[in-house]
Amino acid sequence: MTRFRTALAPLAIALLGLTAVPQQAWAAPPKPVPTVQGKQAATAASPCAPTVTGATTNARLTSLFTTHGNDNSSLNDWTGADGTYSLRLPSGRELWVFSDTFLGRVDPDGSRPPVVEEGGTTVFLNNSFAVERDGRLSTIHDGTAAKPEAVMPPRDKNHWYWAGDATLAGGIVEVTYQEYERYGPGAWDWRWHRNVLARFAPGRLQQPISVHDLPSGHGVSWASGTLKDGGYTYVYGVEDLGSPKYMHIARVKGQSLLGAWEYLKADGTWSASEADSARVMSGVANEYSVSRVGSGYVLITHDTTEALSANIVAYSACSPFGPFTGRQHVYTTPETGGNIFTYNAHAHPEIAGGGLVVSYNVNSFVNTDHYRDVSIYRPRFLDVTFG
Numbered sequence: 001m002t003r004f005r006t007a008l009a010p011l012a013i014a015l016l017g018l019t020a021v022p023q024q025a026w027a028a029p030p031k032p033v034p035t036v037q038g039k040q041a042a043t044a045a046s047p048c049a050p051t052v053t054g055a056t057t058n059a060r061l062t063s064l065f066t067t068h069g070n071d072n073s074s075l076n077d078w079t080g081a082d083g084t085y086s087l088r089l090p091s092g093r094e095l096w097v098f099s100d101t102f103l104g105r106v107d108p109d110g111s112r113p114p115v116v117e118e119g120g121t122t123v124f125l126n127n128s129f130a131v132e133r134d135g136r137l138s139t140i141h142d143g144t145a146a147k148p149e150a151v152m153p154p155r156d157k158n159h160w161y162w163a164g165d166a167t168l169a170g171g172i173v174e175v176t177y178q179e180y181e182r183y184g185p186g187a188w189d190w191r192w193h194r195n196v197l198a199r200f201a202p203g204r205l206q207q208p209i210s211v212h213d214l215p216s217g218h219g220v221s222w223a224s225g226t227l228k229d230g231g232y233t234y235v236y237g238v239e240d241l242g243s244p245k246y247m248h249i250a251r252v253k254g255q256s257l258l259g260a261w262e263y264l265k266a267d268g269t270w271s272a273s274e275a276d277s278a279r280v281m282s283g284v285a286n287e288y289s290v291s292r293v294g295s296g297y298v299l300i301t302h303d304t305t306e307a308l309s310a311n312i313v314a315y316s317a318c319s320p321f322g323p324f325t326g327r328q329h330v331y332t333t334p335e336t337g338g339n340i341f342t343y344n345a346h347a348h349p350e351i352a353g354g355g356l357v358v359s360y361n362v363n364s365f366v367n368t369d370h371y372r373d374v375s376i377y378r379p380r381f382l383d384v385t386f387g
Contacts, residue, residue, distance in 0.1 A: 045326035048296030049316035050386035055331040058353050058381035065378055068130070068137040070106050076123070076148050077139035078130055079106050080370070080377035082361040083287070087166040087173065088350045089202045094132040097175060099162040101128040102370070102377065103139065103148055112374050120371075125150045126160040127177070129205050142206045151206060152198050158182040159193070164223020164287075167233060169256035173200040176214065176223040176235075176257070192240070195222045197257050215261055215274045220248045225289045225346060226257075229320045233257060238286050239279065245286070245304050246279040249321050264321050280322060281315075289346035290320055293356060293386055299324045300347045300358055300384075310336035312345040312360060314384075330358070330384055339364045340376065347384075354383035 069079045083099035104122040106112055114120030127150045129140040143149030152161040152175070164176035174197055181193040195214035200207075214222055224247075225236040232251040239246040249264040262270040266278035288301035299315040312331045315324035333342035345360040359379045364370060370377045 046296060046316040046318055046323075048294075048318040049326045049328075050293050050296060050298065052314055052328045052330055053385045053387045054355075055312075055358070055382045055384045056354065058357055058383050060353075061351075061357070061359075061381035064132065064135065064137060065381075066375075068139075069374060069378060072105055074139075074145075075105050075121075076103055076141070076145045078102070078128065078137070079104055079112055079122070079374055081128065082344070082363065082377065082379070083127075083163050084344075084359045084361060084379040085163065085165050085287075085346075086348045086351060087168065089131075089173070090168070090171050091202065094351065095166065095173065095202075095205070096130040096132065096137070097163045097166050098128045098130065099126065101125045101141075102374075103128075103141065106374050110374055111372055112370070114371055122371075123148050126154070127152050127163045131205070140205045151200075152177055152208065152211075161196070162223075164221070165226045165236075165289075167226045167228065167255070167257065169199075169254075169258075171202065172209075172256075173202055173205070174198070174257050175200065175208075176226070178221050178223050192221060212258060214257070215250070218274050218277060220274070220277060221286065222248075222250060224284070224287055227290050227292075227320055228255070229292065232320075234290065234320045235261075236288065236290060237277075238284060238288075240286060243304070243307065244282040245284055247281050247284045247288075247324075248277045249280055250274075250277065251321070281324060283313075285344050287344035287346050289349075290317075291347045291349040291356060292320075297324075298347070298356070298386075300330065300345055300356075302343050302345045302360065308336070308341055310334075310342060312358070312382075331382060333360060333362075333380070335362050335376075335380070339366045339369055341365070342380075353381075355385035356383070358382045358384050 079102045081098035081101040085097040087095045113122050115122045115124040130137045141148040154160045159181045161177040166175040177196050179193045182190045194216040197212045197214050198208035199210045220237040220239050222237040224238050227234045235250045237248040250261050252259040263277035265276045283305045285302040290299050297317045303309045303311040303313045310333045314328045314330050317324045336342050348357040351357045
């Protein structure tokens, strides 16, 4: 069983909510009953709710990643990935943050060679960056051109990091990561382990300048999304039980996630104890976003209330911590069907487009599909418009 198969394929199952990650590394304490938000979410509209009026393909970003991915002028750069977070750097450049990533050649027929671990030439990393400047992308990884390494390298062969959302703090890039670990030889012998924060200098993104522990004691992955609002940095997490998945919300005063955290409780107040973090609502994906739209806030997520859902949905609120109500259909992903599934939609509010820019990931349950067609394992981009 290669690193590619043990990391990417199980991730697909976990993200879709078909099964819980087995033998979690934490003992989850009793959680509060989901708040009234969860009961209202499907029906009651927020008074601040913008109405979704449409969703169309963002042609610029689609072309940008197609051109970069198919360009063989360098054979140690990006040909596909998932995750797809973004952050505007102080220089004005756009940083793209990826989890599992393919690097290498694209053949004329639109295929890629198998990964190195399977006898091919394609390099597979668990995380990477790309930087967009003047309409062009450049791939960033650690190591060398001949032997690329992840920007957030694993501490040993039984651990790896998947990327979460990123934020800026005093000109320093802060990226949330989830560490996973393998504990046995079986295909399913892996589990979420902890959350960490990696800090990067914008001019030297190949490796972090420091890595710090984040709250990890109560089974919440604090990496789903971030939002700066009203003097706080809000951190959105997921308690992943396979099905259901629960939204959790924390916040830190100021810009840096190294500050003191407090957690939203079931009664709507805040606590300094992670044990008090409430299940805000169910139905979110492992990656989702909360963005300011007009006078309200919009939560964008793949709908995980049903398995293998092709539907991206939106909820709205009058504050960055809810209640999130009035579920609206945003888009049905046309790729979904057969071996192919889509997941982890979230917004990129700092990117100009014909509306709120939203990305989602495409994947396959059959690993060889990623070799046959490079376009499968690439993000898709939408412009979502609101009334």
